[in-house]
Amino acid sequence: MLALIGVLTIVIMLVLIMTKKLQTLLALIIVPIIGCLVAGFTGNIVLEEGVFTVKTMGEFITAGLKSIAPTGVMFIFAILFFGILTDAGTFDPIIKKILQVVGKDPVKICIGTVILACLVHLDGSGAVTFLIAIPAMLPLYEKLGMRKTTLATLVALGAGVMNMLPWGGPTIRAITAMSSNIEELFTPMVIPMICGLAFVLGVAVFLGKSEKKRLGAALDAVQLDDSHHEATEADELKRPHLFIFNIALIIIAVVVLIKSILPPAAVFMIATAIALLVNYPDKKMQSERVDAHAKSALMMASMLFAAGSFIGIMQNSGMLTAMAEAIVKIIPASVGQLMPVLVGIISMPASLLFDPDSYYYGVMPVLASAVEQMGVNPIMIARASIIGQMTTGFPVSPLTGATFLLTGLSGIDLGEHQKHTIPFAFMTTLVMLIVAVIVGSISI
DSSP: OHHHHHHHHHHHHHHHHHTTSSOHHHHHHHHHHHHHHHHHHTTOOOOSSSOOOHHHHHHHHHHHHHHHHHHHHHHHHHHHHHHHHHHTTTTHHHHHHHHHHHTTOHHHHHHHHHHHHHHHGGGOOHHHHHHHHHHHHHHHHHHHTOOHHHHHHHHHHHHHHHTTSTTSHHHHHHHHHTTOOHHHHTGGGHHHHHHHHHHHHHHHHHHHHHHHHHHGGGGGGOOSOOSSOOOOHHHHHOOGGGHHHHHHHHHHHHHHHHTTSSOHHHHHHHHHHHHHHHHOOSHHHHHHHHHHHHHHHHHHHHHHHHHHHHHHHHHHTTHHHHHHHHHHHTOOGGGGGGHHHHHHHHHTGGGGTOOHHHIIIIIHHHHHHHHHHTTOOTHHHHHHHTTTTTTTTGGGOTTSHHHHHHHHHHTOOHHHHHHHHHHHHHHHHHHHHHHHHHHTSSOO
C-alpha cells in the first residue's frame, strides 16, 4: 500500500506540473504532504519509535530541508554572482567571438551549445555545468530570438550523457553498490556512450534547423555588430576594462569548486562579494544590482527548498524503499534474461521516481540480486542503469536540485522543460541501449 501511495504521489505531482494545472512550487509542497498524511494516518508508515503524527511529517520535511540547505545557499549566491557578471558585460566578448565563428546560423550555435556542455561537464558536476554553460549561451540565444527551451534541452542532453563518466555520481554509486570497478562496469559502455553523444549532436542539428526555419527572415534583421548604437542604461553597467579580472574570478571560483577547497556555498558567497565590490564599488549601485537579481534568486531558492521538502517526505516515510521492493516482486522469472534490456528502457524515466541514492543503493542491488538468481550476470543491470538513471534523466528530474538550477538560469518552467527534453533524453537512452546490445555490453 505504501508503494502505491508513493507512486500515486509522484505521478499526480508530475501530471500537475507538466499540464500546468498547478504551479511547480505548490505541487512540490502540497502533493507529497497529502500523500504522507494519507500513508501515515492509514498506518502504512512504520516508525522505529512511536506512532505517526503531523509532527512526524514535519520531521521528514525538516530532514529534507537540512539536506538541501547548503545547495540552496549555493544557488542563491551563484545566481547573484553570474547575474552581476552578466550586467558587467563579462560574457559579451565571448558571445561576439562565438558569433564570429558561427555567424547567425542556429545549427552551428546548437552544436556549439552541446560541445560546450560536454566540455564543462568533464568535472562531473551538473550544477557547475549549468552555472557556466547557461549564462554564457543565454544572451546569444536571446539576441537571435532562439527558444530558451532549445538551450536548456541541449545543455541537459550533453550533460546527461557525460554524467556516465566514471567520476560522475551515478557510475560511482553503481560501482560502489556492485562492489565492481571501472574496467568491468564502465569500459564496456564507452562505445554506447560515444554513440549517445553523436545522437545528441544529431538532435542539435535537428533543433538548429527547426530554429532556423522558425526564425526565417528575422535572423537577417539581427545586428551582430553593436559598435554603433545609442547608449542605454544597460551600457552604463558594462565594465569592459574588468573583463580579464572577471574571467579570472570565474575560473578561480570554478577551480576552487571542483577541487573542493571550500564548500560550494562559501565559494559563491565570497565570489559574489568580490564581484560586487570590484565592479560596482558605489553602495547604491551594489544595492541596485542585488535587487535586480533578487527575484530570480528567491524563486530558485523557493523551488529548491520545496524540492527538499518533497525529497525528505519520500525518503524518510519509506515510500521510495517500498516502491523499490514492489518492483522486484512483480518481475516474473520468465523475463529474467530480458531484465537488463527492460531496465535500460525504464532507466531514464526512473529518474523521475527515484533519487540516485535510493535507486543505486536500494533498487539496483535488489534487481541485480534477483536476476542473478535467474542466471543473468548482475553487472548487466548496473550497465543498463547508467545509460539513463540520473544520467540522461538527471536534468529533468524533480529529485535533483540541478534541474531547478537549469530551469531557473534558463528562465523557463519545469513542466515546459520536461515536455521539451524528456522525449529526446529517452531517445538518447534507447540509442545507447541498442548500441550496447549490439556490441555485447548488455546481453539478451
